Amino acid sequence: MVSLKDISARCNVSVATVSKALNDHKDVSAATKERIIKTAKEMGYFPNSQARALKTNRTFNLGVMFTDEAGRGLTHEFFAKVLNSFKTEAEQLGYDITFINKNIGGKHMSTYEHCRYRNVDGIAMICTDFSDPDVYEVVNGDLPLVTIDHVFECRSAVVSNNETGIEELIDYVYSMGHRSIAFIQGKRSAVMERRLNGFVRACMNRGIEVEPERMLSGEYHSPQITYELTKKLLENGSRPTCIFMPDDYSAIGGYNAIKDHGLRIPEDISVVGYDGIAYSEFLSPQLTSYKQNTAKIGSLAAKKLISHIESPATTLTEVITVDGAIQTGASVANIL
Amino acid sequence: MVSLKDISARCNVSVATVSKALNDHKDVSAATKERIIKTAKEMGYFPNSQARALKTNRTFNLGVMFTDEAGRGLTHEFFAKVLNSFKTEAEQLGYDITFINKNIGGKHMSTYEHCRYRNVDGIAMICTDFSDPDVYEVVNGDLPLVTIDHVFECRSAVVSNNETGIEELIDYVYSMGHRSIAFIQGKRSAVMERRLNGFVRACMNRGIEVEPERMLSGEYHSPQITYELTKKLLENGSRPTCIFMPDDYSAIGGYNAIKDHGLRIPEDISVVGYDGIAYSEFLSPQLTSYKQNTAKIGSLAAKKLISHIESPATTLTEVITVDGAIQTGASVANIL
């Protein structure tokens, strides 16, 4: 590998001058600067990122916490899209991203220790298990951090507007004439709490009665469990006219349960999902859902994190809420 | 940050001894070794990975090439799963993974240059655009490399058995009595060539006629295009009894086209997919497909790559083929 020393030898200048020339410092003449840059290119020079990191304490590397738990993680379209947009934005701004985990190579290392070991400049929690104690070590640590869809005190976060998202959906189905609505919720979590809040508030505002037996607690991203819960709901006597599913993916389970029960969507019963993942468009009938702005969530998170890194003094810690939009399919009937 | 020097001061030994003690070299007595390890732990010492990398030329970091093209990349379940399993296995073996791209931070840098800059120990091409000239720079470079679902001369690769996979599917539908089979192919690529070969060969072996007007060339992972092609196929006079879709995801388009045409699956026409992604199980009727062993593909790729890195002399360059298995749903009728 060609190093600064090699270039300095070739150009008859010192290593210091080469370094400054390549980093465009002002205290080196235009002539030598040009000469150095030229031969650097000729020799195929590339800086050594770890040597640089060693001196500057900056790696231009972002750590991403991302769990692999079944059903979540990379194969979850929502998170995959957010990660993708986060990655793209970070790269645009000059940062690479590295997955951070624990237990690397058998040696136990906490997530935070791993971050310090790799010297990442900042951390993004994109899809993590917030019940993991490791998380708090990171949150209480002193590395820049941005979380997604979860809020910690004194830390920046980017969240989708789960509360108003549900409210908009309620508005919509209300406008279609629905008054008895069931809600199959996801797993207890910050996100789920918000959606539940939004649901209850919107119902109360519209004068829709919230009946406990129509509020089921289930699981995100699980067609199986949603299948069972939907079945249970349908077997109960008082049938709602519309069912809110935990998310689009689990809505498949709901669809199947309804069909297996001999009912038609939306003629006999209406269905709405949440997330707006690509394939919800291809369900038949097309699913009405709340499409999250994954591109914006990911890119804002990257921008915020990098801003915390590069100008800590002037960047304020805040919670950024990203709006989505209703995606109307054919799964909600107008029953007015 | 606490460094070796700090520990050496506290223990009244030299930096060298500390380093050796922590790396468990044999030329330091058990007593001092224990003492050093103990105080290192007390002081919260963690090695600095870039300083170490600078000396040893090993980063324990793997570069992953992964394109973000629409429809491919992270949101493609097959690749997401492979990546996930690759990541898990690599971490188990002590390696982190970093996404490699070009144009980081506005400065143009080829993929290979980026790898050298970050000093990754090896590269995995998991889902890349093989028409990109950058790819060849990497292939011709001298970093360890493993490709997935694509074979380069003199490079190790892990591939799914596209050829026999299709053959097994043909065997299956043949056993169900199908003799006129249509094949909507994906985009021209190495993978597609293999599947096509398998299809043609298997048909010839069984005496099934391969009619050109039933071989359509389409796109992977595109329900829209597959919808159009399926429609076109159905509007042609001679209707096949079974259609092979490019993959499970695009099969949704096929399903919709068939339903819109007023036909039932599988009573009027049978359908098979490819990949065995999770949600194909929830299509109704459940899709018959060829389930790829994504877990094995990813983990074998990681093992092979790391083996190339750690014992280059004794690791042979080879193409590893990973078998999948038919996943029988209800989308193929028995018409015997």
Place this chain on the structure above:
DNA sequence: TCGGTTTATTAAAACGTTTTCGCTGCTCTT
């Protein structure tokens, strides 16, 4: 002409490791 300022350059230290080699003492042979 001279002191002062600016400009261009460099030597050297530093970042935190790993590793080679050499230096002690000690034990073991003979």
Place this chain on the structure above:
DNA sequence: AAGAGCAGCGAAAACGTTTTAATAAACCGA
């Protein structure tokens, strides 16, 4: 008793940068 061998430890160089402080050269105004 003397040499060989060995175990335990340290000094120092090296990896490739960046940065500070010092030096040298050129220029400029009075």
